[in-house]
Amino acid sequence: MRVDKACPVVLRNIERLEILAFRHPLAGLQLVKGSVEPGELTGAAAVRELFEEAGIRGEVIRDLGTWNSTITGHTWAFHECRVTQNLPEAWSHFAADDGGHEFTFFWHPLASEPSEEWHQVFKDALAFLSRCLC
Numbered sequence: 001m002r003v004d005k006a007c008p009v010v011l012r013n014i015e016r017l018e019i020l021a022f023r024h025p026l027a028g029l030q031l032v033k034g035s036v037e038p039g040e041l042t043g044a045a046a047v048r049e050l051f052e053e054a055g056i057r058g059e060v061i062r063d064l065g066t067w068n069s070t071i072t073g074h075t076w077a078f079h080e081c082r083v084t085q086n087l088p089e090a091w092s093h094f095a096a097d098d099g100g101h102e103f104t105f106f107w108h109p110l111a112s113e114p115s116e117e118w119h120q121v122f123k124d125a126l127a128f129l130s131r132c133l134c
Contacts, residue, residue, distance in 0.1 A: 001066070004074040006045035007033040008081040009064060009129065010056070011110075017133060018107035019126070020087070022054070025101055029108075029118045031125055033076065034097075042077035050081055054105060055093040058083040067128045071121045078129065110134060 009031075010020035024030050034049035036042055043060040050058050058081035067076050090106045108114070110130055114123045 001075060003036055003042050003066060003077045005033050005076040006036050006042045006049055007031055007076050007078045007125065008046035008050040008058060008060075009078050010050070010058065010081050010083060010087070011133070012087070012107060017110045019110050019129065020054070020105060021108040022103040022105045023117075024103060027119065029114070030122050033125075036077070043079050046077070046079040046081060050083075052097060053093070053095045053103060055095075056083050056085065056087070064129065064132050067125065069121050069124060071124065076125065078125075078132070 012018050019031070021029055021031055032049055032053045034045065034053065036045040043063070046060060047058055050056050060079045061082045062080040064078035064080055067078065069076065090104065092102050092104050094100060094102050110126070111134055114126055
């Protein structure tokens with residue numbers, strides 16, 4: 001099966017299970033994800049995307065499976081990643097992709113219903129992850 005997208009999943013559990021997410025200045029709330037390059041393993045793509053989009057170095061600790069988006073037709077591979085740095089409640093990172101954008105990162109409670117600020121493809125991805133993790 002061809003996997004198009006890799007999604008690094010960074011979790012924290014303080015009072016509830018939360019997933020790292022961000023606000024894209026043009027496209028609303030999203031999860032970190034990106035294209036898998038030809039010949040690239042999906043875990044390596046997830047680690048690369050985490051660094052490119054969030055400025056965070058991590059390592060894959062668990063494969064969470066694949067999911068097919070009926071909206072885009074893409075197959076996503078989800079990889080839980082461990083990071084060594086302590087991440088704050090919120091922060092911004094300038095990502096050079098697509099001409100450069102400032103992404104604002106935050107923690108989304110995984111059991112919470114995503115708001116209308118999330119594109120439907122990310123709502124569906126969150127539902128998949130909720131089934132896997134909750």
